[in-house]
Amino acid sequence: MNNLEQTLSIIKPDAVERNLESEIKSMFIKNNFKIIKEKKIQIEKSEAEKFYKVHETKPFYNDLCSYLSSGPIIVMILEKENAVIANRELMGSTNPKEAKEGTIRKIYGISIDKNSVHGSDSLENAQIEIDFFFKV
Numbered sequence: 001m002n003n004l005e006q007t008l009s010i011i012k013p014d015a016v017e018r019n020l021e022s023e024i025k026s027m028f029i030k031n032n033f034k035i036i037k038e039k040k041i042q043i044e045k046s047e048a049e050k051f052y053k054v055h056e057t058k059p060f061y062n063d064l065c066s067y068l069s070s071g072p073i074i075v076m077i078l079e080k081e082n083a084v085i086a087n088r089e090l091m092g093s094t095n096p097k098e099a100k101e102g103t104i105r106k107i108y109g110i111s112i113d114k115n116s117v118h119g120s121d122s123l124e125n126a127q128i129e130i131d132f133f134f135k136v
């Protein structure tokens with residue numbers, strides 16, 4: 001059954017800084033994701049706080065928001081059948097040390113904070129996150 005979905009992907013500051021944009025995008029393309037929209041931006045810490053609001057009670061929240069706003073990021077809308085889960089599989093575990101071979105975080109991630117990519121964790125959050133960055 002056709003279950004075309006869209007999800008939000010972010011190439012985080014650690015990966016942009018290391019010029020990994022094309023390598024990471026080519027992994028999405030090779031895995032049959034379509035990049036529907038993309039932009040390179042740098043956000044304010046207050047915007048990162050809004051984006052990661054679900055994590056506001058976590059001990060790592062402050063550092064996480066400082067980090068996401070510390071340099072340029074690439075935000076993308078990715079489209080594929082079952083895109084949300086497919087993107088999570090391609091990214092690998094949050095902690096690169098636990099990520100499977102061949103996943104983006106295993107290949108490029110440095111640490112749990114500098115894990116190179118973000119991807120929406122559910123279809124509902126994908127819509128919220130897409131609107132956050134792309135709603136006009």
Ligand code: CMP
Nearest residue numbers: 055060064094112113114115117118119
């Ligand atoms: P991301 O998928 O962008 O969602 C929240 C981020 O918090 C996560 O990736 C990690 O980079 C970061 N993070 C830092 N510490 C932790 C932790 N202990 N558990 C989960 N996520 C963490």
